[in-house]
Amino acid sequence: MPAWLEILLNLSGYAGFVALARRGAACPQAPADDRAYGDEC
Secondary structure, three states: OOHHHHHHHHHHHHHHHHHHHHHHHHHOOOOOOOOOOOOOO
């Protein structure tokens, strides 16, 4: 495998991991009792 392709795969994997981590932490789930009606997060 060429070196540039391996670097590209590493960078895309890292970017995907960061995107998933940021998306998961953006809206923490509160217990149902603490949520108000109409809350988006």
